[in-house]
Amino acid sequence: MNVQEDFNKFIKDAKRVLKVSRKPDKDEYIDLAKISALGVVVVGGIGYIIVCLGHVIGL
Template sequence: MNLNKESMANFIKQCQRVLKVSRKPDREEYINVAKVTGIGIILIGVIGFIISIVAQLIQGTG
């Protein structure tokens, strides 16, 4: 990994550009992101629970 002044300066410029473009989300956008994240977490949990139940059923009959 080659860290020199030029690559560090380029990285800092890229970070500054991202920070200039980014903005704070408004309340509605924040709530929508929270809902989608919550639904995703619940969905992954349900899928894991179903897989666990199926695995226990398979082991119980074998």
């Protein structure tokens, strides 16, 4: 495949995705925000624990 064919395939695929996608409703958006916030808190907590352990060990 050349660059032009790759680009045309990408545009075709992008149009197909936009056609079948839809805007989330309010409940779906709130659930997604809660899950994302929980993920940030979990990753931050793990990082905090690692830093605290590093200070205790003396690294």
